[in-house]
Amino acid sequence: MADSTAFYFEKETDVFEFVVKKGHGVKGLADTGLTTIPPRYVHPPSERIDRKDTIDSTPFLSAPIDIAALLEEAGDDVDNDEKSEICKKLCEAAEKLGCFLVMNHGVSHEVMENAKRAAHIFFNLPPERKLSYSKENSPCPTHVFSATGFTPQTGKSLEWKDYLSMLYVNDDQVRKFWPEECRDAAVAYLKSANKMILAISRALLKGLGVEIDESMIRSYTDARTVNMNFYPPCPNPDLTVGVGRHSDLAALTILLQDDIGGLFVKAQDKGWIEIPPVEDAHVINVGDTLEILSNGRYKSVEHRVLASNTRARVSVPIFVTPNRPTTIGPIPGLAEKDGETVYRQLLFGEYMDNYFKHDHQGKTTLDFARA
Ligand SMILES: O=C(O)CCC(=O)C(=O)O
Numbered sequence: 001m002a003d004s005t006a007f008y009f010e011k012e013t014d015v016f017e018f019v020v021k022k023g024h025g026v027k028g029l030a031d032t033g034l035t036t037i038p039p040r041y042v043h044p045p046s047e048r049i050d051r052k053d054t055i056d057s058t059p060f061l062s063a064p065i066d067i068a069a070l071l072e073e074a075g076d077d078v079d080n081d082e083k084s085e086i087c088k089k090l091c092e093a094a095e096k097l098g099c100f101l102v103m104n105h106g107v108s109h110e111v112m113e114n115a116k117r118a119a120h121i122f123f124n125l126p127p128e129r130k131l132s133y134s135k136e137n138s139p140c141p142t143h144v145f146s147a148t149g150f151t152p153q154t155g156k157s158l159e160w161k162d163y164l165s166m167l168y169v170n171d172d173q174v175r176k177f178w179p180e181e182c183r184d185a186a187v188a189y190l191k192s193a194n195k196m197i198l199a200i201s202r203a204l205l206k207g208l209g210v211e212i213d214e215s216m217i218r219s220y221t222d223a224r225t226v227n228m229n230f231y232p233p234c235p236n237p238d239l240t241v242g243v244g245r246h247s248d249l250a251a252l253t254i255l256l257q258d259d260i261g262g263l264f265v266k267a268q269d270k271g272w273i274e275i276p277p278v279e280d281a282h283v284i285n286v287g288d289t290l291e292i293l294s295n296g297r298y299k300s301v302e303h304r305v306l307a308s309n310t311r312a313r314v315s316v317p318i319f320v321t322p323n324r325p326t327t328i329g330p331i332p333g334l335a336e337k338d339g340e341t342v343y344r345q346l347l348f349g350e351y352m353d354n355y356f357k358h359d360h361q362g363k364t365t366l367d368f369a370r371a
């Protein structure tokens with residue numbers, strides 16, 4: 001029987017033209033009703049994800065950490081023992097797996113649901129509308145763009161994912177440059193996550209045991225990019241990847257995933273575990289920047305995503321980063337305390353440029369910052 005892909009695309013270049021150049025994305029490809037993914041989406045067997053091939057998560061992933069007490073203001077009835085117990089749990093999780101779940105984080109169910117809904121709304125827009133946010137057409141391409149896969153121009157296998165990326169600068173820019181169909185939900189989500197972001201960042205950075213003041217904490221976590229990821233239903237999820245193996249650039253990633261599942265993280269060198277969807281919880285990933293700041297104590301987590309073959313999956317990560325001119329490297333005093341310097345000092349902007357130059361290939365991105 002003829003492969004339905006061939007019906008739509010005679011040549012591989014036609015797939016690229018349709019998905020990338022014409023702005024249909026993987027969403028448009030899935031909507032053609034194809035029953036086999038085009039060869040460009042097939043990944044080598046070593047990169048494919050098999051749910052059966054996971055290990056027991058119990059030694060690595062704890063139950064969601066309740067961070068309510070960390071969000072209390074000074075002057076509230078603060079129980080310092082409870083706070084330090086939470087900080088300890090966060091630091092241990094950041095060292096062991098580089099990934100943990102948090103609950104009672106101050107972001108309401110409604111705000112989280114709206115953010116996920118907004119991702120569905122954006123990716124269900126007509127291709128012409130989405131194309132008006134491509135890197136070529138966006139009103140501010142350095143801050144806001146819609147794309148498919150990761151560095152898709154490099155000619156390697158493509159990923160089964162479309163995404164929209166929005167760097168927050170101020171509300172005026174949100175109104176001017178972010179797609180009106182999803183901007184209110186995205187910015188409401190971003191703002192209500194602020195308190196949680198600062199509380200977790202503070203706990204982890206202070207947990208390193210060297211003097212660090214509030215202005216330094218802020219400078220490492222000042223910038224925010226909110227992405228909307230869309231993984232359409234895939235006829236052969238076992239042959240491709242939603243996202244390939246990578247660690248995030250950010251200091252921290254605050255990740256909102258829906259109820260579908262498919263996020264896999266590497267548990268040290270022992271194997272892969274799936275991070276279960278937990279309603280109203282956030283997944284927190286340690287990113288490369290925090291691994292560098294912590295002189296290697298906290299581990300950026302290698303992760304990847306398996307698409308579903310029945311439903312469109314969405315996720316909404318907030319990438320918490322320094323600004324480009326900020327110097328990153330082990331925070332002052334840490335290398336001396338540790339007795340070794342694992343990472344060198346460099347500008348966050350330099351690290352970022354190098355990060356986006358390459359295809360996803362696990363944690364090799366960190367090599368650029370090694371001392
Ligand atoms: O969709 C997910 O769960 C993870 C997405 C991801 O890893 C990313 O956007 O960097």
Ligand SMILES: [Fe+2]
Pocket residue numbers: 246247248303
């Ligand atoms: Fe990621």
